[in-house]
Structures are given as C-alpha cells and as structure tokens.
Amino acid sequence: xxxxxxxxxxxxxxxxxxxxxxxxxxxxxxxxxxxxxxxxxxxxxxxxxxxxxxxxxxxxxxxxxxxxxxxxxxxxxxxxxxxxxxxxxxxxxxxxxxxxxxxxxxxxxxxxxxxxxxxxxxxxxxxxxxxxxxxxxxxxxxxxxxxxxxxxxxxxxxxxxxxxxxxxxxxxxxxxxxxxxxxxxxxxxxxxxxxxxxxxxxxxxxxxxxxxxxxxxxxxxxxxxxx
Amino acid sequence: xxxxxxxxxxxxxxxxxxxxxxxxxxxxxxxxxxxxxxxxxxxxxxxxxxxxxxxxxxxxxxxxxxxxxxxxxxxxxxxxxxxxxxxxxxxxxxxxxxxxxxxxxxxxxxxxxxxxxxxxxxxxxxxxxxxxxxxxxxxxxxxxxxxxxxxxxxxxxxxxxxxxxxxxxxxxxxxxxxxxxxxxxxxxxxxxxxxxxxxxxxxxxxxxxxxxxxxxxxxxxxxxxxxxxxxxxxxxxxxxxxxxxxxxxxxxxxxxxxxxxxxxxxxxxxxxxxxxxxxxxxxxxxxxxxxxxxxxxxxxxxxxxxxxxxxxxxxxxxxxxxxxxxxxxxxxxxxxxxxxxxxxxxxxxxxxxxxxxxxxxxxxxx
Numbered sequence: 001x002x003x004x005x006x007x008x009x010x011x012x013x014x015x016x017x018x019x020x021x022x023x024x025x026x027x028x029x030x031x032x033x034x035x036x037x038x039x040x041x042x043x044x045x046x047x048x049x050x051x052x053x054x055x056x057x058x059x060x061x062x063x064x065x066x067x068x069x070x071x072x073x074x075x076x077x078x079x080x081x082x083x084x085x086x087x088x089x090x091x092x093x094x095x096x097x098x099x100x101x102x103x104x105x106x107x108x109x110x111x112x113x114x115x116x117x118x119x120x121x122x123x124x125x126x127x128x129x130x131x132x133x134x135x136x137x138x139x140x141x142x143x144x145x146x147x148x149x150x151x152x153x154x155x156x157x158x159x160x161x162x163x164x165x166x167x168x169x170x171x172x173x174x175x176x177x178x179x180x181x182x183x184x185x186x187x188x189x190x191x192x193x194x195x196x197x198x199x200x201x202x203x204x205x206x207x208x209x210x211x212x213x214x215x216x217x218x219x220x221x222x223x224x225x226x227x
Numbered sequence: 228x229x230x231x232x233x234x235x236x237x238x239x240x241x242x243x244x245x246x247x248x249x250x251x252x253x254x255x256x257x258x259x260x261x262x263x264x265x266x267x268x269x270x271x272x273x274x275x276x277x278x279x280x281x282x283x284x285x286x287x288x289x290x291x292x293x294x295x296x297x298x299x300x301x302x303x304x305x306x307x308x309x310x311x312x313x314x315x316x317x318x319x320x321x322x323x324x325x326x327x328x329x330x331x332x333x334x335x336x337x338x339x340x341x342x343x344x345x346x347x348x349x350x351x352x353x354x355x356x357x358x359x360x361x362x363x364x365x366x367x368x369x370x371x372x373x374x375x376x377x378x379x380x381x382x383x384x385x386x387x388x389x390x391x392x393x394x395x396x397x398x399x400x401x402x403x404x405x406x407x408x409x410x411x412x413x414x415x416x417x418x419x420x421x422x423x424x425x426x427x428x429x430x431x432x433x434x435x436x437x438x439x440x441x442x443x444x445x446x447x448x449x450x451x452x453x454x455x456x457x458x459x460x461x462x463x464x465x466x467x468x469x470x471x472x473x474x475x476x477x478x479x480x481x482x483x484x485x486x487x488x489x490x491x492x493x494x495x496x497x498x499x500x501x502x503x504x505x506x507x508x509x510x511x512x513x514x515x516x517x518x519x520x521x522x523x524x525x526x527x528x529x530x531x532x533x534x535x536x537x538x539x540x541x542x543x544x545x546x547x548x549x550x551x552x553x554x555x556x557x558x559x560x561x562x563x564x565x566x567x568x569x570x571x572x573x574x575x576x577x578x579x580x581x582x583x584x585x586x587x588x589x590x591x592x593x
Contacts, residue, residue, distance in 0.1 A: 121315055124276055127302040128309035129329030130378055135303075139328075143319045 007196070009176050010184035011203075017092070017180060018160040021099040025107040025156045026149070028100070033111035034137075038120065051109075054102050062102060063169025070094045070170060090172045095180075098170040099160045106155040114148020115141065147219055154215045158208055229253075229287045231382075231414070235272040235279035244268045244279075244438045252287050252382070254430030255408055257446070258418045265438040266418045267312075270386050273416060274309050275302040286382060308375030312387045314367035316359035322370050323355040329378035339379040340411075348410065349373040349403055365396035369403060376411075383407075383415045389424050397424060404428060426467055426507050451556040453538040453548055465509040466557040472498045481527075487554040491581065492527045508581060510548060513559035516578040517569055528581040530554075534573050537566070551579055 032051070036044060054062060070077040070088040076097070077088040088094040118141055126136035142149075164182040171178030173187070181200055188197040234247040244265040250256050260266045271277040273284065275291065278299060284292040291300040308329075316325050330342065346352050349369045359367060368388050375383060388404075389397045401424065408415065408428055419425055432449040434442040442449045449455065451466045468491075470484035475495060482496045484504055491506070498504060519529065530553040538548035540563055547566050549559045559579060571577070 121311070121313070122317060124302075125309070125311065125315040125317070126328070127276075128274060128307065129374065130303050130332035131328075132303050135332075140317055140319075144317075146319075 007184060010179050010181045010200070013092075013176075013178070014161060014180040014182075017095055017099060018157045020096050021103060021160045022107070022153055022156045024096065024100050025103060026153065029104065029107040029111055029152065033108045034115055034141075036108070036112045037115035052105050055105050059102065059163065059165025060169060063098070063166040066094075066098050066101065066166065066170050070097065089170060090174060090178060092171075092177060095167060095171045095178055098166050099163060102163055102166045103156045103159045106159045107152040110148045110151040110155065111145065114145035114151075117148075118144040150215060150219060154211060158211065161204065161208065231256075231273075231284075231286050231416075233273065233282070233284040233292075235269065235277075235282045235284075237268060237272070237277060237279050242438055244272070246435070246438070246440045248433065248440055248443060250431050250433065250443055252414045253412070255415045255417055255425070255428045256431040256433060257422070257425050257429040258416060258433045258435055259422055259425075260420065260435035262420055263437075264435045266420075266435050267386055269435065270384050270416060270418045273382075274307055274384050275300060275305050276309075306379075306381040308378055308380035308383045310368070310371050310375050310383070310385045310388050312390050314359070314364075314371035316362075316367055316370055316374070318359055320359075321355070322351065322357050322359065322362070325359065325370060326351070326355075326374050326377055329374060333378055337379055340376060342377065345373045345376050348376070348406060363396065364392050365399045368392065368400055372403070372407070376407075380413070383413050385415060385417045387419055388417075390420070401427070427505055429467070447555060451550060451558050453536055453550050453558070465507060465512075466555065468506050468508060468555055468557070470504050470506055472496065472500050472502050472504055474500055489530055489554050491530075508557050510558040510560040512582050513551075513557065514580050515549070515559060515561055515565070515569065515571065516580055519578060526580045526582070530579045530581065532557075532577050532579040534571055534575045534577060536573055537571065540566075551577075553579055 032047075036048060036051075067089060069075050070080075072078065072081050072087055072089075074089075077094075080086075080088045088097070122140050122144065123133075123136050126140045127133070131139060162182065163180075164186070167178070167180055168183060171180075173179050173183055179187075181204055185197050185200045185204075188194070188200065229252050230249050231252045232249040235244055237244040242263060242265060246265070246269060258266045258269060268277060272279055272282060278292075279294070281294050282292050283294065284290070290296075290298060291305055292298060316322075317328065320328065326342065326345065330338070346355070349372060351370060351373055354362060354366055354370065359370070362370065372385075372388065389400055392400065405427055407413070415428075417425055417428065422429075429446040432442070432444065432446040433440055434449060434455060442452065442455055447467050447469075468486050470486040470491065473483045473485040473490055475482050476492075477495065480495045481492045482494070482498070483490050483492055484506065485491075493506060496504060515532075516529070532551040532553045534549060535552050535556065536550040538550070540547045545562050545564070546560050547563050549561060549566075549571070551557050551559055557579070565571075
C-alpha cells in the first residue's frame with residue numbers, strides 16, 4: 001500500500017482542533033449545563049434557545065457572523081489583535097472559538113440531561129452528610145453524570161471532526177494552519193484526486209464508527225443508572 | 228430543660244407554613260399531620276434545606292438560624308442526620324461507601340460511634356458490598372439511617388422513613404427504630420402521617436394542620452384532648468399508656484401490666500417482668516358502666532374512672548367522645564343514646580371497661 005499519497009497534515013490539525021474544542025467545551029459547558037439544570041430563573045428558556053441555535057442555523061450563517069466578529073475590526077477579533085498583534089480570523093485559535101460555538105449544544109444538552117436526571121435529591125442527601133456544595137458536585141453529581149460526560153465528549157469531538165461550513169468561512173483553507181480533513185477532501189474532489197479523497201473519507205468514516213461503537217459498548221457497562 | 232425552638236414562615240403557591248414551636252431536645256418528637264399539612268417542609272426548615280426568610284431556629288444553646296441577625300448555618304455545617312422518605316442512597320457507591328460518605332467528612336474527634344457499631348445496630352454486615360439498587364426498600368432505609376448515624380449527629384431528622392414500605396417491611400424496620408431510641412441518647416424528630424407506626428416511639432407530639440401547629444406536648448396529653456379527637460384519624464383516637472409488665476398468667480395466655488396503682492390484662496407478651504410496655508387504648512374499645520356490676524361479667528379490665536369532660540355532640544352522628552381519668556387521661560367513645568340514658572355528667576364516678584384483646588396496638592417493648 002502506498003501511504004505516501006496521504007496528506008497527514010489535515011488529519012493532525014483536525015484531531016488537534018477536535019481535542020482542543022472538546023476540552024474548552026467541557027470547561028465552559030459544565031457550569032452552563034449545571035445552571036440550566038438547576039436554575040428556577042425565567043431566563044433559562046432564553047439561554048436554552050440560544051444554546052440550541054447552532055443545531056438549526058446553516059453553518060454559513062454562523063460562519064458569516066463569526067467571520068465578522070473575529071475579524072480585525074470585530075468585537076472579539078479587534079481587542080484580540082490589539083493585545084496580541086495577530087488576527088483571529090484565518091487562525092487556529094479562531095477555528096477553536098468557531099467550533100466551540102458550533103458544537104456547544106452537543107456538549108451542553110447531554111450534560112444538562114444528566115444533571116437533571118440526577119436531580120437535587122442526591123445533592124441534598126450529600127449536604128446533610130456534611131459535604132459542601134463543591135464537594136457534593138465532585139463526589140456525587142459528577143460521578144452520577146458520567147454517562148452524560150461520555151456522550152458530551154464523543155458528540156462534541158465527532159461533531160467538530162465533521163464540520164465544514166463554519167471552518168471554511170472562518171478559517172479559510174490555509175494548508176498546515178487551518179486546513180482540516182473535511183476541507184482537504186473537498187479540495188481533492190475538486191482536483192479530481194479521487195484516490196486521496198477515498199483514503200481520507202474512508203478513514204474518517206471508519207474512525208467515527210469505531211469511536212461510537214466503543215462508546216455505546218462502554219456506556220452499557222457503566223454501573224450508574226440514574227433514572 | 229433544654230429545648231429546640233423555632234419559628235418558620237414560608238409561603239408557596241398552594242400552601243403556607245406558619246409555625247412557632249418549642250419542644251424538648253431529647254426523646255422522640257413526632258410531627259403528625261395529613262399530606263399537605265406542611266410537615267415535610269417543617270422538617271426541611273429544621274435541617275436547613277429550606278430557608279424561611281424571617282425564620283429562627285435554636286438547638287439547645289446553639290442558634291442555627293436567626294434572620295434578624297442575618298444568621299443561617301448551611302446544612303453541611305449542622306450536626307444533623309437526615310433520613311428522607313426515599314432512602315436517597317448514592318447509586319454510584321456500594322453500601323459500605325455510602326455509609327462511609329458522611330463518616331469520612333467529620334473529624335475523628337467528633338466521631339462518637341464507629342462503623343462497626345452502626346453496622347451491628349442496623350444489621351448491615353451482609354449488605355456492605357452490595358449496590359443500593361440491589362437492596363429491598365427496608366434494607367435501603369436501614370442503610371440510610373446507618374449512614375446518617377455515622378455522622379454522629381446531635382439531632383436525627385426522619386421524614387416518613389416507613390411511608391414507602393409495605394406492612395411487612397415496616398415491621399422489619401420498627402424494631403431498629405425502637406432500638407435506636409433505646410440505645411442512643413439522640414433526640415429524634417420524626418415526621419409521619421400514620422400515628423400507629425410511631426406509638427411505640429413517641430414522647431412529644433406535634434400536630435400540624437394546614438401549615439399551623441395546633442398542638443404540641445407530651446404524646447398522651449395531646450392524644451387525649453377532646454378538641455383534637457378526630458384530627459388524628461378514627462383508628463388512632465385514644466390514648467397511650469406507659470405501663471410496666473407486672474406478671475404473666477401463662478395458663479390463660481395473659482400478661483398483667485401496671486401503671487400507677489392500676490393493672491390491666493393484655494394478651495401474653497414475651498417480655499420480662501419489670502420491662503416497660505406502651506399500650507394503646509382505642510376510644511372505641513372503651514365503654515362505661517355506672518357501678519361494679521353484681522352480675523358476673525366476662526370483662527377482665529374494669530377501671531374506676533372519673534368523667535373529666537364530655538366532647539361536643541354532633542346532632543347527625545350517633546356517638547360522642549368522653550375524657551376519663553383512670554389515673555391517666557383516656558378517651559372513650561359511646562353512643563349519644565347511652566350518654567342520655569346513663570345521665571353522664573362531668574365529675575361522675577364510673578367504671579371504664581376495656582376489652583383486653585383489643586388493647587395493644589403494637590406489641591413491641593421499647
């Protein structure tokens with residue numbers, strides 16, 4: 001087999017992007033999901049609707065607004081450029097911001113569901129057993145939400161692997177910097193390099209399938225059934 | 228005597244709680260009321276799980292809540308043990324780890340009871356390595372009580388711990404609660420809608436109705452108040468007598484118990500002479516005779532009594548409640564016809580007859 005025709009760079013960038021995005025998403029998504037699961041506030045439905053927007057918007061719409069926001073004169077890109085001297089648009093950091101927003105509901109919704117299923121009752125039990133709120137979150141709520149975390153991680157990762165429109169709008173197509181697998185495939189097809197397109201597409205298909213298979217198999221074996 | 232004192236006002240959409248209470252911080256205090264009377268909310272206020280905006284709570288010398296001073300001790304800093312209606316065992320931990328959860332979170336010098344002692348008391352040894360999901364309802368509740376005890380609480384709060392259990396399981400747990408009351412000097416607040424299950428335990432009774440406390444006091448005092456008869460439900464109208472086992476008449480299958488200078492026959496109990504026993508006298512099982520009849524009677528228990536009070540008569544109903552003094556106050560339900568026929572008046576000397584076989588509500592020593 002001739003592996004030399006495979007361009008490894010987009011694969012590496014894609015994996016790095018997905019891993020970074022999921023890490024950021026878990027950090028930001030956990031408090032948001034926690035708040036959504038427990039708040040009595042009326043603002044909740046508004047936040048839920050905003051979080052779900054990427055599910056229905058065409059990626060180009062999200063990408064277009066992000067391009068403007070991340071640009072040299074944008075609300076995010078402007079301050080970033082004046083502090084760091086470099087542009088956010090067409091950079092890896094810009095891609096991370098874009099994919100974080102784009103995959104936000106895929107992480108927040110499973111976490112919110114898991115926190116809601118565990119409910120407040122076990123937390124109250126933990127507090128009555130001398131656990132502070134933070135302690136109860138770490139020792140009771142988090143382990144009980146382990147399935148939610150697993151689902152959130154996999155969906156966030158897989159969704160980032162598969163994104164195309166937003167990346168194209170925000171990241172452009174800079175080899176070695178922002179060119180991810182999905183765009184590389186598009187380029188290969190455009191150039192009629194079908195064998196390279198086959199290698200990348202088949203690889204992505206196989207990888208996604210194996211990851212999902214492992215997750216579903218593992219999920220069944222987890223000891224915690226909340227509902 | 229040291230007490231627990233509190234006042235809470237909480238307004239929800241469907242119901243409100245508005246109570247001022249003071250009760251002894253020893254023995255078992257039962258909070259009794261129908262569903263929706265606010266008893267669980269009251270318990271959650273005592274625990275600190277709900278916060279009444281103008282509330283106050285003092286446990287002995289320590290103030291846990293005083294909103295006028297902007298003081299509120301959060302739940303996890305209160306030395307309480309809480310047992311919920313559903314056991315709420317952590318599903319991701321084994322029974323052993325559930326028990327250790329609170330135990331590990333208190334400093335060793337605050338541990339007044341060991342893991343082994345609790346496991347013995349609640350008979351948990353065979354369950355330790357199991358998951359909560361694999362336990363029966365009764366076993367789960369025993370673990371939950373054990374888990375709360377292992378935090379060495381100074382106050383134990385029980386929210387209908389038997390409500391989700393069938394009659395058999397209730398009988399499985401009750402001896403453990405009786406043992407708990409006997410062996411640990413731990414004040415217990417016990418919320419229930421079923422008085423029958425706690426008659427062997429109760430010392431102080433708080434009656435809650437539509438968010439307000441309508442009576443607080445020693446159990447028998449509250450139970451034998453005529454104005455409250457009926458509020459506790461027909462099967463519990465009556466009184467609780469604390470007696471001592473005086474002797475057995477095995478050939479007849481009877482046990483003689485004593486209170487003050489009176490004695491009563493009850494079905495034989497497997498208890499040693501001298502052990503304490505509570506008997507429940509249902510008002511419907513007590514009738515009145517004007518004098519000791521010359522005619523021989525099959526009734527064994529005939530107590531000299533003074534009529535203290537005659538309850539309100541309902542023109543539509545056929546019966547009326549009387550309060551009698553037989554050394555202790557007790558209630559009797561008779562027909563209105565008998566009341567008129569015997570011309571009963573407060574102050575009259577009569578005899579109360581008690582059908583022995585119906586006398587004991589729960590047959591456990593306490």
